[in-house]
Amino acid sequence: MPIPSKTITPCLWFDTEAEEAAKFYCSVFDNSHITYTSHYGEEGHEIHGKPAGSVMSVMFELDGQKFTAMNGGPLFKFDEAVSFQVACKDQKEVDYYWEALTAGGEEGPCGWLKDKFGLSWQVVPTVLSDLLTDKDYAASQRVMKAFMQMKKYDIAALHRAFEGT
Template identity: 55%
Template sequence: MSVSTRKITPSLWFDSEAEKAAAFYCSIFNNSAVTKTSYFGESGPGPAGSVMVVEFEIEGQPFIGLNGGPHFTFNPAVSFTVHCSSQEEVDYYWTKLVEEGREDQCGWLQDKYGLSWQIVPDSLTEMLQDENTEKAEAAMKAMLQMKKIIIADVKKAYDEAR
């Protein structure tokens, strides 16, 4: 589905790295590709012939990357959640996305472009939503001590609660 046929498409503002960022994200996720690149013309505002907009898809979700200059930067108020079915998936996405970036608490990280991601095991969500509040609280307490989520450690705390 093209960007123009979607009702909502996330648009990401980069200084000048939209093309590199799109290639980086597409190299990490399956079913991902750059779908269109547009360039500045003589009227600017960027240098003529340089990349203005990159349209790309990650796992079927379209995105737009705009080279808009240094006026705005990312912050953790907006993040993208990657749902993971195993520790292997958590480890894979964490390692790839945090490369040259920064680890944050509770499964959050910022990639090398400053974009925030949450790498979340599905089992963590299930434990945190358990109707047994003692078990859910134990899982929460364990998670709050972590940067990258280690499922076995959260599960151990969860299982030990009553």
């Protein structure tokens, strides 16, 4: 008998912005859509305190990856302990995701950023791992030194560091 596969779905806790966030993320990533939106009812109001009819959770997919966003109130906030990596094949993708996800948010070091909802992302060129794991240790260390000084990754600068130019 085959063992069923498990699906891991990140659940993102928002105060009241779950629907807005899901719509935003779906607008940023291709092949993305909202699959279901649920609403609070009268039951449990004494616990959740949300108005009946307000959005409780939004299920959505970003390029095939399932997510749930829920409006749970102001109790929990995002921090950098959890982030989502966006692997980018070229500088055009790095620039696109960086600009889209930092809009209303903030830039961080080494490809990290926070979006306007406070969620942390890493916008990383796929070539970075090749450059950092190359058998030429000195070259990989030059790449490390270069990217530690960057906010948004500059792939051409990473290659120049690798080559020592």
